[in-house]
Amino acid sequence: MINQQTEQNYQGILNRYGQLLQLPAHSQRVTLLEGNTPLIPLPRFVDELGGGFEFLIKYEGLNPTGSFKDRGMTAAISETLGAGSKAVICASTGNTAASAAAYAARAGLKAYVLIPQGKVATGKLAGAVAYGARVIQIEGSFDDALTLVVRLSQNHPIALVNSINPYRLEGQKTAAFEICDALKKAPDWLCLPVGNAGNITSYWMGFKQYNDLFGSGLPKILGVQAAGAAPLVAGHPIDFPETIATAIRIGKPARGEQALQAAEESHGKIIAVSDQEILSAQKRLAQEGIWVEPASAAGLAGFIRQVNAGHIDPKGKRIVTICTGHGLKDPDTISKNMPQPDLIPSDLHILEKTILGE
Ligand SMILES: *Cc1c(COP(=O)(O)O)cnc(C)c1O
Secondary structure, rough: OOOOOOOHHOOHHHHHHHHOOOOOOOOOOOOOOOOOOOOOEEEHHHHOOOOOOOOEEEEEHHHHOOHHHHHHHHHHHHHHOOOOEEEEEEEEEOHHHHHHHHHHHHOOOOEEEEEEEEOHHHHHHHHHHHHHOOOOEEOOOOOHHHHHHHHHHHHHOOEEOOOHHHHHHHHHHHHHHHHHHHHOOOOEEEEEEEOOOOHHHHHHHHHHHHHHHHHHOOOOEEEEEEEOHHHHHHHHOOOOOOOHHHOOOOOOOOHHHHOOOOHHHHOOEEEEEEEHHHHHHHHHHOOOOEEEOHHHHHHHHHHHHHHHHOOOOOOEEEEEEOEEEEEEHHHHHHHHOOOOOOOOOOOOHHHHHHHHHH
């Protein structure tokens, strides 16, 4: 559909899809060659569920800072740099912070990030610090942090780069374009986690735009929240959201209305899964060599739940599930429950006994 660039000259999503994005002419491109992420088939998983359908993981953890946030950030930072901003700010459960910090660094801008106290995965915080952002913890939730940065950006010349920023959504649409280009049409189902709901909104915008332009069809969208942080399933904000999936630990999604609309218009659904289901989906992905953070496994957990409950019959269908972020930034969920590795003397005989004796 859109010109297929070879990997050798790949120059990022704005170069590939810029003409399909609503970005102001003053934008000045800032890129780390984000996007172009793979669609990985899981044939063994398909067999486990009875076979006869196609199941693909779009692995967004392979973006430059380890999450899909980079797609939106290349767009938002390009716009804000061109507009003459000197600084950006965001509230974050972690990945937005790391991404904003990296792209701000690339653009030579100052980055400020607000995070909820003690609720951000180690690697995400370390990333933001490594990229040189000023990180501030607040005694409150992500939702409190978002309220604060919105107010601050209204009163000061510091650009807001949360997904309230419309250019974030423009950039994130490109994941839907890539899927349609790779498969030559939209999948039957798209499953993904939902936190602040920017991503589900972007995918739906992207699929609709591609369908209007190229007749690529539309997927049904399955949005998945964590049971302890599922305002879109409950139908009201959650004051104290709780889940191991910190990236979707959000009680008052900024794009909640649009997420519900995406699910409804697409004849899909937004559902909730337990932390246990999320962790078991994370483990199932790891058994394929794909290590994702807990939130990223929610899409798969939701799909499994819907199939087991008979609400989705996958036969003859093609399903794409989005794995939103890499496991490397959130090692604690694994290492916390991990026994120390065996310690043995540096001795071949003992090594043989240790391994072969099992
Ligand atoms: C941000 C994020 C989400 C949630 O995306 P929203 O756009 O807030 O719904 C899910 N998974 C990961 C890894 C994230 O970083």
